Amino acid sequence: MTAYLYAFWKVGTSFPILSGKHGIVFLEQCIGRIGVVGVTIMAFLSGFGAVNYPYSCMTYFALSVSNSEIRTAERRLLQTVDMILVKRRRLAQFQFEARMKRTTNEKSNTFWNMLRTVGMSISSPRIDEKLLKHERTTNEKSNTFWNMLRTVGMSISSPRIDEKLLKHEISVLEDLSRQLFLELHYLRTAQERIEFSKTWKGKYFNCLGYFFCGYCCWKIFISIVNILLNRFGGQDPITRFMGITIHYLGFQIDVKFWSQQISFWLVGIIVVTSIRGLLITLTKFFHAIASTKSSNIIVLIIAQIMGTYFVSSVLLLRMNMTAEYRNMLNQVLGDLQFHFYHRWFDVIFLISAMCSIAFLYLAHKRVAEIKDDYIS
Known part of the structure; x- marks a missing residue:
């Protein structure tokens, strides 16, 4: 326990999580350190998910496997x-x-x-x-x-x-x-993937795969630009989208009011759905390793992970809010270096995405070699 607390506290000395005007405030210190750990985990999972989801849903990456193979x-x-x-x-x-x-x-x-x-x-x-x-x-x-x-x-x-x-x-x-069993499993999985892509649900996921493929490419490009130019997001995406739409369509709408409402509800939906997905994943994982003796420890671990995930989500979703809500959030969280967390997220996201692309490329190449081996 002492080693964990020491390592947790040393995180703050290695990262610029607080501005130079902060005092010795225990709450700000803890939130800053929790944010570093949580943002790192979220960026790593986001990078892998942004690459893995299009690969697993798009029929373009699926290999055709015959019954004879x-x-x-x-x-x-x-x-x-x-x-x-x-x-x-x-x-x-x-x-x-x-x-x-x-x-x-x-x-x-x-x-x-x-x-x-x-x-x-x-x-x-x-x-x-x-x-x-x-x-x-x-x-x-x-x-x-x-x-x-x-x-x-x-x-x-x-x-x-x-x-x-x-x-x-x-x-x-x-x-x-x-x-040989693993090779047979790979071939059967590829065949089931082709059969699933022919259904309506498979076609729907295929369209989502193309959408997220474009999002992944855009996010990787934006992350590289943000890292090289040391750029940070300014206007939230909802306000930007509504401004462009109104400019070209000529609608008379109160952009400030509706962008605040839509941003607030959108951020709430994102937080709820992401936490729900994390809870489902953690439940499946801990259900496989749970026992009568480890139940209390698992509850504590889940509580700590959920707290870390929630704080990190708030730190990252702050950029998607309007200026009014950002100021409110700044008063609650304290004098944190929010730009550092976004830059750190871009760095870890880019590393995770590139590693995931390399890993999936090698896995796809391996399955293709197995298929060619059975054909020959």
Whole structure:
């Protein structure tokens, strides 16, 4: 706990979260540090989502997979599984035979030793100790000799089955089966994606994919411009859009009043829907790892994540509000460097988007190579 609080407090020394006129106010200090962590997480997730959603929804990136390729992949997987079963059966049979032979040898040695001991006790009740040691040494040598002969006979009469070699072959085949299963899963997923894109719902998501693809390109371009030119947003998008629309269409509308109302409701909807989506995702994740002992810890983690997410959302959505609401928000949050958070969001968003593009490109290339392998 002490290490966590120390690391949390050190965040403020590495980032310009407060202006130079601030005092030693505990609330502003905490909000600034929470904002850095939350904005970093939000920017990373936003960058990945802005790239992954168009890729997963647009039919342009989907690969066409035929039923013959699926059947070929299934046949390879079944053949590999059959080979694993055969080798496992041979290994089990070999281990069983070796265990039975060891048991038989132990019983035969015990029986002959008992007979030898009884015969010696009947013929000579009193035997000198040196003679006993000599006979015991002779018996051990003879047993060793007969055991060597028995081992040679077993190796000649039965086929040589190396247990280590069998285990190695089984391990290699199991790795191959896992790889073939993943390849089959990739092909089936691609086929299901093509079939889903032919439905009305798939066409709707395809249109959304094109829209978000354009948004992703625009957001990446704007982030690069903001970083290079050290630019920050001024007028909120609602007021800008309404001003352009009224200018070209000639409507007589109170832009200031309606832009304030629409911005307020739009920001509220964005906050509610984003928090709802985050809650659903966290619920699914923690449901998979939850137990009776970790329930209290999970509740605390969810509460901390939700608080961080909410504060970060308010810091970022401030730019989408009008000047009146921005001033109100400034009075509540304190003297924070809001421009830093927007610039930091652009930097992390750009890094996350570029890494996501590279990752999805490699994954798409891998699936295409698997498909070409089954075609050839």
